[in-house]
Amino acid sequence: xxxxxxxxxxxxxxxxxxxxxxxxxxxxxxxxxxxxxxxxxxxxxxxxxxxxxxxxxxxxxxxxxxxxxxxxxxxxxxxxxxxxxxxxxxxxxxxxxxxxxxxxxxxxxxxxxxxxxxxxxxxxxxxxxxxxxxxxxxxxxxxxxxxxxxxxxxxxxxxxxxxxxxxxxxxxxxxxxxxxxxxxxxxxxxxxxxxxxxxxxx
Amino acid sequence: xxxxxxxxxxxxxxxxxxxxxxxxxxxxxxxxxxxxxxxxxxxxxxxxxxxxxxxxxxxxxxxxxxxxxxxxxxxxxxxxxxxxxxxxxxxxxxxxxxxxxxxxxxxxxxxxxxxxxxxxxxxxxxxxxxxxxxxxxxxxxxxxxxxxxxxxxxxxxxxxxxxxxxxxxxxxxxxxxxxxxxxxxxxxxxxxxxxxxxxxxxxxxxxxxxxxxxxxxxxxxxxxxxxxxxxxxxxxxxxxxxxxxxxxxxxxxxxxxxxxxxxxxxxxxxxxxxxxxxxxxxxxxxxxxxxxxxxxxxxxxxxxxxxxxxxxx
Numbered sequence: 001x002x003x004x005x006x007x008x009x010x011x012x013x014x015x016x017x018x019x020x021x022x023x024x025x026x027x028x029x030x031x032x033x034x035x036x037x038x039x040x041x042x043x044x045x046x047x048x049x050x051x052x053x054x055x056x057x058x059x060x061x062x063x064x065x066x067x068x069x070x071x072x073x074x075x076x077x078x079x080x081x082x083x084x085x086x087x088x089x090x091x092x093x094x095x096x097x098x099x100x101x102x103x104x105x106x107x108x109x110x111x112x113x114x115x116x117x118x119x120x121x122x123x124x125x126x127x128x129x130x131x132x133x134x135x136x137x138x139x140x141x142x143x144x145x146x147x148x149x150x151x152x153x154x155x156x157x158x159x160x161x162x163x164x165x166x167x168x169x170x171x172x173x174x175x176x177x178x179x180x181x182x183x184x185x186x187x188x189x190x191x192x193x194x195x196x197x198x199x200x201x202x
Numbered sequence: 203x204x205x206x207x208x209x210x211x212x213x214x215x216x217x218x219x220x221x222x223x224x225x226x227x228x229x230x231x232x233x234x235x236x237x238x239x240x241x242x243x244x245x246x247x248x249x250x251x252x253x254x255x256x257x258x259x260x261x262x263x264x265x266x267x268x269x270x271x272x273x274x275x276x277x278x279x280x281x282x283x284x285x286x287x288x289x290x291x292x293x294x295x296x297x298x299x300x301x302x303x304x305x306x307x308x309x310x311x312x313x314x315x316x317x318x319x320x321x322x323x324x325x326x327x328x329x330x331x332x333x334x335x336x337x338x339x340x341x342x343x344x345x346x347x348x349x350x351x352x353x354x355x356x357x358x359x360x361x362x363x364x365x366x367x368x369x370x371x372x373x374x375x376x377x378x379x380x381x382x383x384x385x386x387x388x389x390x391x392x393x394x395x396x397x398x399x400x401x402x403x404x405x406x407x408x409x410x411x412x413x414x415x416x417x418x419x420x421x422x423x424x425x426x427x428x429x430x431x432x433x434x435x436x437x438x439x440x441x442x443x444x445x446x447x448x449x450x451x452x453x454x455x456x457x458x459x460x461x462x463x464x465x466x467x468x469x470x471x472x473x474x475x476x477x478x479x480x481x482x483x484x485x486x487x488x489x490x491x492x493x494x495x496x497x498x499x500x501x502x503x504x505x506x507x508x509x510x511x512x513x514x515x
Contacts, residue, residue: 010383012430049428051379051477057413089472104477123294126384134500138479139381141503146430148512155515183515190509197505 010049010106012143013039014185015077018048022119023174024111036116037109037121040175041150041182042157042168048123050079051104051131057094067094069128071103074140074192075185081105082125090125102136104129137175140193144186151179151186207358208232208234214342214359215256222260244328246361274342282354285347292356293319294337294369308332312340312354313371320353322346327358337369338362378436378491379481379499380429389424391454392466393417420509421451423471424490425479435490436482442493446480447471 025044036044052071055078060068066084073079083090085178090107097103107125114120145150157168159177212231219225230252237248293312301309307325310332311318321343323329332338341361343354356362388403395402395409396418402409404417423438423446444450448455448469458464468505484494 007384007426007433007435009431009433010381010428047383049383049430049477104381106381106477127472127476129473132500134502135478138499138503141505141508142430144505144508145513147499148508148515151515183512186512187509190505190512194504194509197502 002156008034008046010047011039011043011045012050012139013045013048014069014075014143014147014182014189015050015052015073015079016185017041017147017182018050018109019077019121020060020175020181021045021109021121022111023170024109025170037111038167038170038174039150040171041147041179042165042171043150043155044167045109047106047108047126049104049106049139049140050123050143051102051136052079053136054097054099054101054103056099057097059095065091065095067091069094069103069125071105073143073185074189076183079105079123080120081107081125081128082110083125083128087125090128093125093128093130097130102131102133104131104135104139106142137193140189144190147182151183154179207245208238210359211245214263215249215253218253219256219260222262223256226324228283236324245430246329249361278316279312279314279319282345282352284320285345285352287345288342289345290339290341290355291343292337292339292365292369294371295332295334296371298334304423310334315371315372317372320351321356322353323356327360329356329358329360332360332362337365337367339365368381375485375494376491377481377483378427378429378434379479380427380432380434381477381479382425383428383433383477384426385468385472385476386424386426386435389422390471391451391458391464392420392422394420419451419455421449421454421467423447425473427469427482436484436493437487437490438493438496442496443471446493446496447474 010056016177017040021039023038024035025038026033034046036046039045052073054069056070058068060066061084065086066082069081071079071081083094105123105124105125106127108156110118110122110124112122154168157164159172208231210226211234215230216225216227216464216513231253234248237243237251238245274288274290276292279291279293291333293314296311296313296318298308301307305325306322308323310321312321340356342359343356346353346355390438393404394417395404395415397412397415397474400411402411407414407417421440421443423443425436425438427434427436438446440451454467457470479499480496481499482491482493482496484492
């Protein structure tokens with residue numbers, strides 16, 4: 001593995017946590033070093049994989065095409081994504097897809113500071129595919145599993161411990177100690193699956 | 203052939219017939235001695251011949267013969283875990299390597315359902331040639347160990363019998379699951395160098411070794427499976443690619459011909475498989491998993507247990 005740079009794992013995260021991940025950092029001073037967002041549950045993310053419902057697409061570009069897509073997770077929280085001329089495949093998917101549709105998206109987290117000083121977190125998609133409901137359901141359970149695992153590690157870590165995981169430490173410093181909203185988004189997402197299962201059983 | 207080797211063979215044969223015939227070890231040894239030392243028959247052939255004589259006398263078929271090569275345990279290759287044990291194995295010759303010393307007649311890799319192991323056959327043992335891809339019953343081989351790795355050595359007393367059945371070789375196959383998050387360049391309809399033993403993928407009609415060549419079409423996908431914790435690079439060969447995408451090599455060629463562009467094939471494949479979940483099994487090759495078998499994960503997943511856990515934190 002020493003000769004090939006390892007590819008970044010695509011993190012699974014619900015929109016509420018993703019949109020709160022406004023703190024970005026690099027691991028080295030190199031201009032081309034990857035930029036990470038820090039997830040509030042204490043893990044760095046340079047790539048995400050998400051599946052949800054594409055509810056709206058819009059060309060928000062002024063001179064050239066610049067497509068915005070809104071993808072909603074089971075809690076009703078929204079991932080925003082933007083694709084322009086440098087993401088031609090993703091841009092053409094957003095141009096062509098008719099919402100609503102289930103889509104899976106592989107992409108990079110990007111942050112943008114508004115004039116008001118708020119930091120918006122969005123996805124710059126590498127690829128967008130139209131998928132079926134089974135794929136969406138599998139992602140929801142997977143994202144719930146990975147998020148719970150992060151919460152468990154976060155809760156077990158002691159901020160006073162000098163050997164604490166550096167990203168958990170960083171999350172404590174940047175976002176504080178409260179990860180309860182993210183546990184709630186796990187519960188909410190899984191409950192919505194149960195409801196759907198019961199509804200289809202009736 | 204030395205006296206002791208003949209004696210070992212004789213004792214083993216005697217052992218095999220002890221329930222059926224009242225034979226004498228010395229008698230067995232004498233018969234072997236005649237064949238080996240007077241008629242210059244190889245030991246394994248002599249043994250076979252002597253065993254056949256006794257089979258006739260006892261009115262038995264060969265497969266009724268118990269005890270293998272003399273009461274050795276028949277072992278699975280994966281279970282070889284100590285040196286200097288006399289064992290019997292049933293295995294396929296996976297590979298033959300070039301012997302680096304004159305003392306070695308053949309060296310290579312044996313495999314059975316449980317795994318693979320190196321074998322060495324000494325020149326002085328005077329044993330028949332093993333052929334790659336064929337399955338054999340090898341009786342009376344000795345295990346050896348070098349730096350924690352085990353091997354088996356064939357020796358003068360080893361008997362080699364080719365099997366009619368094929369022993370399947372299990373490999374160090376792994377199973378990976380995850381979302382297919384990327385299809386890398388060099389996927390889809392590709393051209394390979396036609397030079398013998400080359401098969402390099404051409405870049406703009408050129409082979410990095412043989413220059414400009416008339417390439418041969420092939421299908422391949424280099425994909426990345428990601429489960430949120432680990433990424434695994436997977437290579438699908440022509441057969442696996444066809445199974446994965448439903449596109450045959452012929453269809454891919456037609457698509458490329460219609461579009462006057464080979465990249466349409468990879469684009470079409472991307473649309474069908476990217477962003478979906480798969481389970482792939484196959485052997486590893488460097489950092490790649492070579493897909494032997496694959497399955498799209500479409501079944502429902504159970505959320506109950508996870509929900510209970512999420513509520514209890």
